[in-house]
Amino acid sequence: VPGFISSDKVTGDVTNLGRGGSDYTAAIIAAALDASGLEIWTDVDGFMTADPRVISTAYTITELSYVEATELCNFGAKVVYPPTIYPVCHKNIPILIKNTFNPEAVGTIIKQQVSSPLGKAIKGISSINDTSLITVQGLGMVGVIGVNYRIFKVLAKSGISVFLVSQASSENSTSIGVRNADADLACEVLNEEFAKEIEMGEIGHVCAEKDLATVAIVGENMKHTPGIAGKLFGTLGRNGINVIACAQGASETNISFVVESKSLRKSLNVIHDSFFLSEYQVLNLFICGIGTVGDSLIEQIRCQQQKLMQENGLKLNVVGIANSSFAMFRREGLDLSNYRVELKEKGIKNSPKIFHDEVIKMNIFNSVFVDCTANAEVAALYKDFLQHNISVVAANKIAASSKYDNYRELKQVARHRGVKFLFETNVGAGLPIINTINDLINSGDKILKIEAVLSGTLNYIFNKISADIPFSKAIQMAKEEGYSEPDPRIDLSGKDVIRKLVILGREAGYRLEQEDVEKHLFVPAEYFEGSLDDFWKRVSTLDANFEAQRKLLESEKKHWCFVARLENGKASVGLQEVDASHPFYGLEGSNNIILLTTERYKEYPMMIRGYGAGAGVTAAGVFADIMSIANV
Structure with missing residues (x-):
């Protein structure tokens, strides 16, 4: 037949x-x-x-x-x-x-x-990438019978198909979806139909918003299932996708909505991912900085990718990698086993602006920007990333320790946009210090006092000083072992500890600037002047004084620690002598320790202790922040 x-x-x-x-x-x-x-x-x-x-x-x-x-x-x-x-x-x-x-x-x-497959409320997603939205609106429509009849009658007479209708309950506006090719004719016939009302100001001039896309999620399992629409629009909102119009019938088998055409790919991907139509939940990562921490993070992700997919249903997709010179991007994910060679051979020239523009242009769903640099220009990108609904995970301390108003703005933008700004590794590398403070405060506790050894570098130096190892030699060893900055004066100045204390104080609820921290430094100010070579030539002149003080401390069975303290809103850093009864006394190597005195932990402060430096543990802390965004 x-x-x-x-x-x-x-x-x-x-x-x-x-x-x-x-x-x-x-x-x-x-x-x-x-x-x-x-x-x-x-x-x-x-x-x-x-x-x-x-x-x-x-x-x-x-x-x-x-x-x-x-x-x-x-x-x-x-x-x-x-x-x-x-x-x-x-x-x-x-x-x-x-x-x-x-x-x-x-x-x-x-x-x-x-x-009914368990847990799958929707069966499929369909879309029309050829949508114009026409809205007839005006206060003169309220309570007037027959307005919609006239709209659809004149469109039908003109052979125009309407595939979406959205009307406010106030009756003062009706939006209809038509093909782009029909938009101009639809506006023309509607303006003719309502010419009198338009002339009297009862209805506004009818025009079309073109180059839109319509998406529909379909599934009979949506019937009488609370929260589907909420999850849909919440998911779209967290990814920075604006819904222009929406429609749902009482049958609850189809929820349709209109977005800008440029958001269609992102909308389809995020819905497919969020409603478990995809085999895996996907998190798309942009990693900036591939020094010791960044390189270790990429290797940890590479080693865990298969396990996370199999056991947690999570796919970590590294879609962008950059260093100071080159960057590369791939929507479907980069090969992490050979990324350095590929970056050098195929990467594009990079700068903070180029990296920013490429990330925004990709407009990819469930995005996370990971900053493993110590660069102020990179930290300056956070606000715009957050405003584009890209979560930020920072090992970089600059933003969280910058001016208080900037710190607060970043936190507020993240909360307003429904994304995360996380920086656990800013203090204590992989130790759960910031998260613990947040948990205490969110559960109604109050931080009364913070005492901490927060510099792995300085703790290493003061643990190494002995009769055989003078102060200057200990500094050299810290540099050679990779504990100190290339210019160790940054560590010796206490600047890094001050930044960390400011971050902890802010997270504890105090308005604190770096300038508010009282400094009691152990290296005279003149040693920080001049070049790095000048410093290395002069630093050995401090050895004799340090050795005399060390011998005295040894005879008294005491030890040096560079302590950060916050009490009653007042912050200070300085060298402190501690005896064997003090919790800081036995702190070894580059470890960190923090004591939190709170209203609940007043007599016996809470103590957090462990590795406070090192690429591996810092990368693990960054990885933990990424996993908390994935919420698995």
């Missing part, structure tokens, strides 16, 4: 039934014969969860109800001609979609009753 070719009933001329004619003919014959099933062989494996050209993880839906299939067909999924479904639906005849070029594929079966 020819399904596509037909003859005109009046003239007898040979013609065709147009798009979907064969499908429709087959459905009519199947219904007339009361067939046990209808097979439609086409060029795809069946209905997909989303457009595979946009979402690489989209897969074939094995079962759909007649209603779900109709919704997807009417909204961009061109697997089956929509009218095909009605004749067989009426007779409860299942439809099997199969691929002529891949007959082994399971395909999609469309039937009355389908199983």
Whole structure:
């Protein structure tokens, strides 16, 4: 039986039934014969969860109800001609979609009753990347009967199809979705229809917002399931996607919404990911800085990727890597096993601005910017990233210890945009210090006093000083072991400890600037003047004085610690002598220790102690912040 070719009933001329004619003919014959099933062989494996050209993880839906299939067909999924479904639906005849070029594929079966996969509220996502939104609005519409009748009557007379309608309950506006090609004509006929009302100011001039896209999520499991719409719009909002209009029928099988065309790819990906249509939840990472910490982080991610996918359903996708000279980006993810060679050979020239612009241009969903630098220009990018709904994880201390108003603004922007600004490793490397303070405060406690040894470098130096190792030699050893900055004067000045104390004080609820911290330094100010070579030539002149003091301390069974202190809102840093009864006395190597005195922990302060420096533990702390964003 020819399904596509037909003859005109009046003239007898040979013609065709147009798009979907064969499908429709087959459905009519199947219904007339009361067939046990209808097979439609086409060029795809069946209905997909989303457009595979946009979402690489989209897969074939094995079962759909007649209603779900109709919704997807009417909204961009061109697997089956929509009218095909009605004749067989009426007779409860299942439809099997199969691929002529891949007959082994399971395909999609469309039937009355389908199983309900656990946890999957929606079956598929469909979209139309050819949308104009026309809004008829005005106070003169409120309470007036027949306005919508006139809108749809004049559009129907002009042959314009409306595929989305959204109306406010106040009745003062009605928005309709049409194809871009119909937009100008629709505006023209509507302005003619309501010319009188427009002239009187009761209704505004009708115009179209073009180059939009419409997305529909479809699934009968959405019926009577609370929170679907909330999750949908919350997910879109957290990813910086603005919903221009939305519509949902009382049948609850389809929620449709309109976004800008440039947000379509991002919208489809984030919905596919969030509603478990994807096999994995995806977190897209941009890593800036591949020194010791950045390199260690990338290696830790590489080693954990498979395990996280298998055990946690989480895919960490590193889509951007940069150092000070080069950057490379790949939406589908970079190969971490050979990234340094690839960066050098294929990377583009990089600067903070170039990196920023590339990240924003990619407009990728579930994005996290990871800063493993110590660069002020990179830290200056945080605010704009957060405003574009990109979470920020920083090993870089500059932003959190900058002016208090800037610190507060970054925190507020992150909260307002529904993303994260995390910097646990700013203090204590991988030790859970900032998170612990936040947990205490959020549970109603108050931080009364903080005492801490926060410099692994200085603790290493004062642990190394002995009769055989003078002060200057200990500094040299710290530099050679990688504990100190290339210019150790940065550590000796206490600047790093001051930054850390300021961060802790702010997280504890105090308004604190670096200038507010009282400094009691152990190296005279003149040693910080001049070049680094000048410093190395002069520093040995301090050895004799340090050795005399060390001997005295040794005879008294005491030890030096460079202590940061915050009490009653007053902050100070300085060298402190501690005896064997003090918790700081036995602190070894480059370890850190912190004592938190709170209203709950007043008599016996809470103590956190462990490695406070080193690329591995710092990278692990950054990794932990990334995992907290993934929430697994």
